[in-house]
Amino acid sequence: MTFDDALRATELLLALAFLQQSAEHVFGSRVAPKLFAIRGALSFLLLFGLQSQWVLLGLCLHSLAVLHRFQGPYNGGSDRMGLLVLFCLCLAHWAPDGLWAQAAFGYLAVQVMLSYFVSGQVKIANPDWRGGQALRDVFGFSAYPVTASLRDLSKRPRLLWWASWSAMVFEVLFPISVLNPTVLALFLAIAFCFHLANACLFGLNRFVWFWLASYPSIFWLQGRILDGA
Template identity: 50%
Template sequence: MGFDLAVRVTEVLLALVLVQQSLEQMAVDPAARVWLALRLAFCAALLAGQGWAVWGLMALGLWWLKRYDGPFNGGSDKMTLLVLACLSGVEAALALDRTFWAEMAFGYLAIQLVLSYFISGQVKLVNPAWRRGEALREVFLYSAYPVSERLRGLAERRLVTFWGAWVVMLVEMAFPLFLLHPLALAAGLTLAAGFHFSNACLFGLNRFFWIWLCAFPALIWLQGRLVG
């Protein structure tokens, strides 16, 4: 995937993600509807190919931090700001005809994506509760997320939680190795997407699924840049 195409795909995906987030947010924070409508306008501009719109979206993203005294939705909002910051850097560099720095900004997004998986796996691996499968068991047993009673029954299947925990840890720890070959990367991104999709279905973490997918084009581009 070429640089221009990867950036454009990321912009389109990000605009669609922010549309979804804005519509959800309107339902829980009606007082912010004017600002959310402005964000939707920036999203429309970005979908129409106006790259400068990411600067407006970035400014609104920083304003949300002040309004909610931190991220509105935790890790997914942090990832949203990361994607916005990197795309803002890309657009600024391109406006100054600095292609090298544009690629550096976009590559930074890819590296952060890899680290988000690798560090998460590392943290789990050093935790005895994760190695024994107890941490995953407690996710199903005590989670405040809307897990059905039937799914909570998985907590009693010790082999499922044990091997499930190890699969998650090993895939996350191995993520940097997926950069070695395009087919390996395709497999890694498929596993990652499946992981996020499962979390969306089981726990309602739908925002994580969409915003992490936004960063995938950056990693596909970087892998081709490094290995191709």
């Protein structure tokens, strides 16, 4: 994947993620609808590639207003990832061509890989995760909007033990996937399914779109590393 193709793919996916988020605020929850209508309008421009450089700068400034409105990210980790993708993309557009622009975009890829690795490492160090108790607690009485029927999964410790270890092993192994294009495609497909499952089970729908928007940067970085090797 060329640098320009990866930037454009990221723009498209980020625009779609912001449009989904804006639609939710404007038509669904009605929380700060005017603020998110502006984000939606800017995202449309980004989707069609109209003045992308200026639109990205506008979205960065607008995101400061959103942070001020909610005194921080509205939805924790998923919004932080959205901001990371946005700011890295904006820097890649505004930095001088060549190494600086690539460094900004490569930083995004490294952060995404670390997001999986660090998450797995933290879980493996926690005895509750190693024994499956953490996931039982999540299904049993977490504050996530888990539906009542899924709470019964907390009574299936063996299944949750396997699920815990599958997630932990996958996450800590994620960085080595960058060594082979087929393995990376496989890992990203699994990661996407993982986020999709979290959206269905826990309502963490924003993670799906923002993490997906970051995947072109990993594909590009892998090509850059393998070409240079």
